Amino acid sequence: MLQAEVKSKFGEDVSIAIYPDNCKWNYIVDCGEASLLTVKDCMNARAIFISHTHIDHFINFDQIMRHQVGSKERYIICGPKNIALQVQAKLKSFTWNLVEEDAVVYEIREIISEDLIKVYEMKPAEWELEFLEDRTALYNDERVVVNFMILDHKTDVIAYHFKDNDSINIDVTKIPYKPGKWINELKLAYMSDDVNKVIEVGTEEHIAEELFHYLKVEKGNSLGVILDHAAHEENHNKIKQLFHDCDTVLIETFYKEEDKEKAILNYHSYASQSGKIMFESNVKKAIPVHFSRKYTEEDVESIKVDFYKAFEGSY
Numbered sequence: 001m002l003q004a005e006v007k008s009k010f011g012e013d014v015s016i017a018i019y020p021d022n023c024k025w026n027y028i029v030d031c032g033e034a035s036l037l038t039v040k041d042c043m044n045a046r047a048i049f050i051s052h053t054h055i056d057h058f059i060n061f062d063q064i065m066r067h068q069v070g071s072k073e074r075y076i077i078c079g080p081k082n083i084a085l086q087v088q089a090k091l092k093s094f095t096w097n098l099v100e101e102d103a104v105v106y107e108i109r110e111i112i113s114e115d116l117i118k119v120y121e122m123k124p125a126e127w128e129l130e131f132l133e134d135r136t137a138l139y140n141d142e143r144v145v146v147n148f149m150i151l152d153h154k155t156d157v158i159a160y161h162f163k164d165n166d167s168i169n170i171d172v173t174k175i176p177y178k179p180g181k182w183i184n185e186l187k188l189a190y191m192s193d194d195v196n197k198v199i200e201v202g203t204e205e206h207i208a209e210e211l212f213h214y215l216k217v218e219k220g221n222s223l224g225v226i227l228d229h230a231a232h233e234e235n236h237n238k239i240k241q242l243f244h245d246c247d248t249v250l251i252e253t254f255y256k257e258e259d260k261e262k263a264i265l266n267y268h269s270y271a272s273q274s275g276k277i278m279f280e281s282n283v284k285k286a287i288p289v290h291f292s293r294k295y296t297e298e299d300v301e302s303i304k305v306d307f308y309k310a311f312e313g314s315y
């Protein structure tokens with residue numbers, strides 16, 4: 001189960017932490033000002049996903065990085081065209097003469113197009129960009145698979161789709177056999193659909209399929225983060241494609257309905273359009289995020305009213 005938390009308080013920018021349950025690490029999407037982001041969130045952020053580098057999405061990268069240097073960990077940063085040079089520029093703006101070479105490693109995955117990602121690595125103190133490889137899939141680890149789309153905001157904005165792996169458990173108090181390494185073999189047989197695999201349970205042999213009913217399979221949920229984007233057809237078609245049937249989506253809703261001219265001018269979305277595209281994508285739970293900092297709490301309430309009206313299908 002993936003859980004998203006907005007770490008920016010009212011009036012701050014945008015930064016979202018994603019926590020997989022029963023997991024030592026988390027992910028961060030965007031690095032705007034966010035006073036609810038903790039040192040632990042930064043240190044445990046196995047990967048940072050940047051939508052784009054407008055200042056309200058990137059200004060807090062320095063703080064996050066500050067808590068990561070010294071951990072000796074490898075952190076992955078995914079982002080749009082130019083992200084490698086922009087991260088490098090931030091790192092190079094400090095002096096690192098007292099920091100050891102293995103204090104941290106940054107792996108940058110720069111999204112050039114929807115089917116080309118360039119991968120680089122950087123280490124202190126020189127932070128030279130070392131090219132590693134070209135790849136097509138963005139990110140996966142033991143827990144999640146992350147897919148993406150490039151949206152138009154008069155610059156590339158990456159929208160991210162996280163999918164938690166299905167989890168397979170067994171209640172050892174409900175099985176008539178002694179637990180052992182056969183449980184793992186059974187899970188593997190289930191995952192690879194190897195129904196006829198012979199599983200040795202103690203001294204007995206069983207066909208995997210006969211034991212499958214002891215497994216409890218929990219479907220991993222899907223979670224989307226869609227930040228700044230123009231509310232036009234091309235973007236909406238891409239959103240519908242990637243986020244169709246998604247369990248939860250956090251979507252930029254920068255402007256209220258009355259300010260839609262500003263939204264159009266600035267390649268942003270606004271209340272009814274963000275709600276509508278979530279409705280059309282058949283998203284189960286949609287959450288508007290990232291409001292103009294000029295707005296009062298009352299304005300933001302009105303954004304939410306218009307958003308949810310559209311999300312329920314009346315727009």
Ligand SMILES: [Zn+2]
Binds near residue numbers: 228
């Ligand atoms: Zn922006």
Ligand SMILES: [Zn+2]
Binds near residue numbers: 056057290
């Ligand atoms: Zn923004």
